[in-house]
Amino acid sequence: MKHKTNYFLWGLTAFCVIAASLLLWFVLFNFRSLLGAARTLVSILMPFIWGFAIAYLLLPVFNFNMRWMEPRLLAHAKSPGKAKGQIRLFASIITVAEGVLVVGILLSLIMPQLIVSIYSLIELMQSMASYSTNLQQMITDLLQFNPILENNFNQAFDQAVSQLSDFVSRFVLPQLLSLTSGFLSTVTAIKDFLIGMIIVIYVLCSKDLFCAQGKKLVYAFLPVKKANLVVDNLRFTHSVFGGFISGKLLDSLIIGVICFVGLSILDLPYPMLIAVIIGVTNIIPFFGPFIGAIPSALLVLMADFQQPLRCLYFVLFILVLQQFDGNILGPKILGDSTGLSPFWVMFSILVFGGIFGFVGMVVGVPLFAMFYALISGLVSRSLRNKHLSDQTADYFDLGFIDPLTLERKPLPEKQAGKAAEIGKKQT
Numbered sequence: 001m002k003h004k005t006n007y008f009l010w011g012l013t014a015f016c017v018i019a020a021s022l023l024l025w026f027v028l029f030n031f032r033s034l035l036g037a038a039r040t041l042v043s044i045l046m047p048f049i050w051g052f053a054i055a056y057l058l059l060p061v062f063n064f065n066m067r068w069m070e071p072r073l074l075a076h077a078k079s080p081g082k083a084k085g086q087i088r089l090f091a092s093i094i095t096v097a098e099g100v101l102v103v104g105i106l107l108s109l110i111m112p113q114l115i116v117s118i119y120s121l122i123e124l125m126q127s128m129a130s131y132s133t134n135l136q137q138m139i140t141d142l143l144q145f146n147p148i149l150e151n152n153f154n155q156a157f158d159q160a161v162s163q164l165s166d167f168v169s170r171f172v173l174p175q176l177l178s179l180t181s182g183f184l185s186t187v188t189a190i191k192d193f194l195i196g197m198i199i200v201i202y203v204l205c206s207k208d209l210f211c212a213q214g215k216k217l218v219y220a221f222l223p224v225k226k227a228n229l230v231v232d233n234l235r236f237t238h239s240v241f242g243g244f245i246s247g248k249l250l251d252s253l254i255i256g257v258i259c260f261v262g263l264s265i266l267d268l269p270y271p272m273l274i275a276v277i278i279g280v281t282n283i284i285p286f287f288g289p290f291i292g293a294i295p296s297a298l299l300v301l302m303a304d305f306q307q308p309l310r311c312l313y314f315v316l317f318i319l320v321l322q323q324f325d326g327n328i329l330g331p332k333i334l335g336d337s338t339g340l341s342p343f344w345v346m347f348s349i350l351v352f353g354g355i356f357g358f359v360g361m362v363v364g365v366p367l368f369a370m371f372y373a374l375i376s377g378l379v380s381r382s383l384r385n386k387h388l389s390d391q392t393a394d395y396f397d398l399g400f401i402d403p404l405t406l407e408r409k410p411l412p413e414k415q416a417g418k419a420a421e422i423g424k425k426q427t
Helices: 002-029 031-073 078-144 147-181 182-205 207-221 222-267 271-281 286-301 308-333 342-356 360-386 415-427
Strands: 398-401 407-409
Touching: 002 031, 031 078, 031 182, 031 207, 031 222, 078 271, 182 207, 207 222, 207 271, 222 271, 222 308, 271 286, 271 342, 286 308, 342 360
Parallel strands: none
Antiparallel strands: 398 407
């Protein structure tokens, strides 16, 4: 009987290996078709993606509205059970209306000045051609005493202008054409967004129902202890991810407003355009300030070549602003919400940004923080089950652990000395 059981397990293992190999072969040789099918599925589900994403962002506002409305309206309700559903629907509609109102006010304040800044920037780019011609003529006049140097300069200048024109024709103009020809995709995105706003109301109304159904499935298919662990991890995930995203959005909004006010006081060009760039890129942890500050400094420099000190003033202002954000505002709003070291923050931004683009750079840190915390919890739990310490500090000078007494033995002095010598040689 025991041999039959072993044969059955071997056969089952062989079947699983063969099935996994066939599945891998199918995926590798049909990758393009599967990728196209995945994109089609994502485009179909895009209204639901919009709906769930916006509902998640509006969840704190919805909870606040419910805490304010529910006790006041239930006190005057004849049937509290029926009134709760109506209050939830009313609160979800009010939440969506508040979100649309805030976005509308921000757009009405930002868009006019943003359009003016973009038009003035386009005019500046158009005047750059005549400016470059005048600059070339001025330098040529200065170099008339040395024909060889003058000839070399003209060749280098013409090559630079040719490369710039090639860059504009190959990269900038196609992007502009794609914007003008992408009207249909814009209409589709607006349609998905509007349908998503309707889905937001349903999601906010039914969020408790969705949570209850999810817990029901978890406890139905998992043992109670594992189900409790899954539910606890999901709560932790929600607290880390939601706290980071909402806090980072608020932090970036405040930084954008401060940037606009500061640029207006300093009388620097394109205050609204640069404030939007700084605010949006500030959402990206670690690299965001550099991504926004470098092109903004170039814009300030291009606006007035004759006053380069204005660009220096802008750089100093951005440095002060980022120090304020990193040392005062950010910790006040976010705290230590991720618990990651700078190395893992940079790692998560590069990896998720390389895979998912801008969205990956924004959500990469909280996602990696969740994975990091979950793996750390599993490691700590496994060590505690073995009656070992789960504190990292206990493993710095560890040589080995006695398998009988579980006593930690330090690294022998000879080995420690050899390790130190190797370290000195490597350095």
